[in-house]
Amino acid sequence: MTPQYLEAEAKFRAAETIQEKLEALEEMMAVIPKHKGTEKMRADIKRRMAKLRQQDKSAKTGKRGLEVHIEKEGAGQVVISGPPNSGKSLLISRLTAAEPEVADYPFTTRRPLPGMMEYEDVLVQLIDMPPFMEGLTEPWVLALARNADAVVVVLDFVGGNILDDMELVQKELARIKVRLIAPNIEPGEVYPVGTVFRPALIAANKIDMPGARENLAIFEELYGTELPILPISAMTGECLEEFKTQVYNLLGVIRVYTKIPGKPPDMDRPFVLKKGSNVADLASVVHKEFVNKLRFARGWGKNKPDGVMVGRDQELEDKDIIELHV
């Protein structure tokens, strides 16, 4: 390849916006030697140009440019959202095996990156997200938040302007009628038709830095009654165990262990059910045919003294052990 081509290619790699990428690709196309040996590469450049033009067009017409859907896994899906540079990626890299890029300049994360967080004996899916930006948050980023089971808002309590940042997150979500609420409460006010409510936690990040605690006090005064706020440090690991617990609690799920009569319970693999589920709900996830064939059940756990007989309608609690008799 000629030096001109390599230079254009380097420009492409460094390009940040669709426009810059397109310009670099055009330059690559212009300087690439045109012979049989580069046929494939030229086709590839053309394909990339077409794709970027398409994205550009959809962005301008306000259509959804890119559709991103992430299959839910584990006990629930939680998006890690917030303004640029607040520490989302560092947090994910601490809690999961995912290895997102962490850097002290904004916009390092351009694609959502899921990772699984271990909490006791279950896994919770966390998604590292591109940042929210005033009026510019990509529609698919907002759609992911709408589709998730819960939302964590990571704010930088040192370098960020926390009040503006929080307002920005709420404003962006309001564009697609998503409203953040504390877990386990019923929305009180009247909201626009079609509003969906997502349980949320505010992670007051960078609490290891001087000044962060003072900002936390101010922030708590304004948002403390609306949403749970947990000071953490993705850097030092401070309060990350508590973070895991609170994230799990956002999901509104319970774990139930099953037991075969005469055998010890299977404590390795709980069934994860929505809070409020009953014995019949458990039976249906254990086996399709169990719901109808269920004769009776025995339960161990909270509100269930050792091996008490429970009916199909008996509500289940986190960590119950249930023996299904079919």
Ligand SMILES: Nc1nc2c(ncn2[C@@H]2O[C@H](COP(=O)(O)OP(=O)(O)O)[C@@H](O)[C@H]2O)c(=O)[nH]1
């Ligand atoms: N002191 C301190 N720095 C942090 C903390 N969390 C993240 N950072 C730094 O903040 C910058 C942005 O982090 P990153 O995870 O890339 O932010 P993102 O844009 O929200 O994904 C990096 O330089 C991180 O090292 C923290 O808890 N304390």
Ligand SMILES: [Mg+2]
């Ligand atoms: Mg990031």
